[in-house]
Amino acid sequence: MNGRVFIIGLGLIGGSLALCIKKEHPESIITGYDISQDNLKLASMLGVIDERSTTIEEGAKSADLIILSTPVKETEKIMETLSKMELKQNVLITDVGSTKSVITKKSQVLLDKGITFIGGHPMAGSHKSGVSASKVILFENAFYLLTPPERVNDQHVQHLLKWLQGTNAKFLVISPEEHDLLAGAISHMPHIVAASLVHQADHISEQHKLVTRLAAGGFRDITRIASSSPSMWRDILIHNKNVLMELMNDWKKEMDKVLSFIEKEQAEELYDYFARAKKVRDGLPQDQKGAIPAFYDLFVDVPDYPGVISEITGYLAKENISITNIRIMETREEIFGILVISFQTEEDRVRAQKCIASYSNYDTTIG
Numbered sequence: 070m071n072g073r074v075f076i077i078g079l080g081l082i083g084g085s086l087a088l089c090i091k092k093e094h095p096e097s098i099i100t101g102y103d104i105s106q107d108n109l110k111l112a113s114m115l116g117v118i119d120e121r122s123t124t125i126e127e128g129a130k131s132a133d134l135i136i137l138s139t140p141v142k143e144t145e146k147i148m149e150t151l152s153k154m155e156l157k158q159n160v161l162i163t164d165v166g167s168t169k170s171v172i173t174k175k176s177q178v179l180l181d182k183g184i185t186f187i188g189g190h191p192m193a194g195s196h197k198s199g200v201s202a203s204k205v206i207l208f209e210n211a212f213y214l215l216t217p218p219e220r221v222n223d224q225h226v227q228h229l230l231k232w233l234q235g236t237n238a239k240f241l242v243i244s245p246e247e248h249d250l251l252a253g254a255i256s257h258m259p260h261i262v263a264a265s266l267v268h269q270a271d272h273i274s275e276q277h278k279l280v281t282r283l284a285a286g287g288f289r290d291i292t293r294i295a296s297s298s299p300s301m302w303r304d305i306l307i308h309n310k311n312v313l314m315e316l317m318n319d320w321k322k323e324m325d326k327v328l329s330f331i332e333k334e335q336a337e338e339l340y341d342y343f344a345r346a347k348k349v350r351d352g353l354p355q356d357q358k359g360a361i362p363a364f365y366d367l368f369v370d371v372p373d374y375p376g377v378i379s380e381i382t383g384y385l386a387k388e389n390i391s392i393t394n395i396r397i398m399e400t401r402e403e404i405f406g407i408l409v410i411s412f413q414t415e416e417d418r419v420r421a422q423k424c425i426a427s428y429s430n431y432d433t434t435i436g
C-alpha cells in the first residue's frame with residue numbers, strides 16, 4: 070500500500086511494527102517520533118524508520134495511518150493532542166496498548182472530530198524494551214486483538230488489517246471490556262504474581278543468602294516476566310484497575326483456600342487442586358503463541374569440557390539455524406552440564422534438535 074505511516078513511540082512494539090509495515094508495503098513512507106531524541110536517532114540509524122519528525126504535529130498532519138505505540142497513559146494524552154490537530158480527512162489511528170477500555174473511551178475525542186480510531190493489542194512481545202530489540206518476526210502467528218468502537222465501520226477495520234498484514238499475526242475483533250478481562254487474567258495477573266514471588270524470595274534472602282543461588286534455575290525462568298519495564302506495568306495496572314481489583318480478590322480467595330487445605334492437612338483436596346490444574350494446563354494449545362511469549366528452549370546434555378559450546382553452535386551454524394540465547398545450567402557440577410539454547414521459533418527448535426542428533430550423540434529434550 071502507498072501512503073504515509075506515522076509511528077509515535079519507537080520502542081520494541083513501534084519499531085517492530087515499522088519493520089513489518091515496511092516489509093509488506095515497501096512503497097510506504099514511515100515517519101517516526103519519540104519523546105527521546107536518542108531513541109529517535111537510534112531508530113533512524115537502525116533503518117527502522119524512513120524519516121524523523123521533531124514534533125507530533127509535523128508527522129501527524131500528512132499521515133494516512135498513525136500508530137500510537139507509547140505507554141498506555143501517554144497514549145491517552147497523545148489522543149487528546151491529536152484530537153486538536155488538523156489531520157488528513159481519511160486518517161486512520163490505532164494503538165498497541167496492553168489495555169483497551171480506557172483507551173477506547175478516550176477515543177471518543179477523536180470520533181467526535183470524525184477521525185477513525187481502532188484500538189489494537191498485538192499479544193506478543195518480550196520483557197525487553199527499546200527499538201534495538203525490534204524484530205520483523207515479533208508478531209508472527211501471535212494473536213493481535215482489535216477493539217473497534219461501535220461507531221467504526223468494518224471497511225476501516227479491513228483497511229487497518231491491510232496495513233498490518235506484514236505482522237503475519239492472527240487478528241481477532243473483540244470488545245474492549247472482554248479484552249481487559251482476558252488480558253487481566255492471562256497477562257496482567259501473571260506479571261503481578263511473578264513480581265510478588267521475586268519480592269518474597271528477596272525478603273527471605275536477607276536472612277538466608279543461599280536462596281539467591283538456589284533461585285538460579287527454574288525460579289529464574291518462571292519469574293522472567295518480572296524483568297519487564299516497571300513504568301510500562303505501572304501504567305497497565307492502573308488502567309486495568311477495575312478488572313484487576315476483581316481478579317486479585319479472587320486470587321486472594323484462591324490462596325486462602327489452598328492455605329486452609331495445607332493448614333488442615335487436607336491431602337485429598339490438595340491432590341485434587343493440583344490434578345485439576347494439571348488437566349487444564351495440559352490441555353492448553355502447545356503450538357500457538359499466547360500473550361506471554363513462550364520460550365523455545367532446547368536442553369542438551371553435554372560433558373563439561375572446554376569447547377563444547379562452540380562445537381554445538383558450529384553444528385547449528387552449518388545448517389543456518391539462528392539462536393537467541395545460550396547458557397549452561399550446571400546441575401551436576403563438574404561432570405555434566407545442561408546446555409540451554411533458545412530459539413526464536415518452534416520450527417528452529419525442531420530443526421536444531423534434528424541437527425544435533427545428526428552430528429552428535431548428545432541427548433536433547435524440550436522443556
Ligand SMILES: NC(=O)C1=CN([C@@H]2O[C@H](COP(=O)(O)OP(=O)(O)OC[C@H]3O[C@@H](n4cnc5c(N)ncnc54)[C@H](O)[C@@H]3O)[C@@H](O)[C@H]2O)C=CC1
Nearest residue numbers: 078079080081082103104139140141166167194195198199
Ligand atoms: N513490551 C511488550 O511486550 C508489549 C507492549 N505492548 C504495549 O505497547 C506499548 C509500547 O510498549 P514497548 O514498545 O514495549 O515500550 P518501549 O519502552 O520499548 O517503547 C516505548 C517508547 O515510547 C516512547 N515514549 C514514551 N512516552 C512518549 C511520548 N509521550 N511521546 C512519544 N514517545 C514516547 C519511549 O521513549 C519509548 O521509546 C505499551 O503501551 C505497551 O503496553 C503491547 C504488547 C506487548
Ligand SMILES: O=C(O)C(=O)Cc1ccc(O)cc1
Nearest residue numbers: 167193194195196294360361
Ligand atoms: O514477555 C513478556 O514479558 C510479556 O509478557 C510480553 C507482553 C507484554 C505486554 C503485553 O501486553 C503482551 C505481551
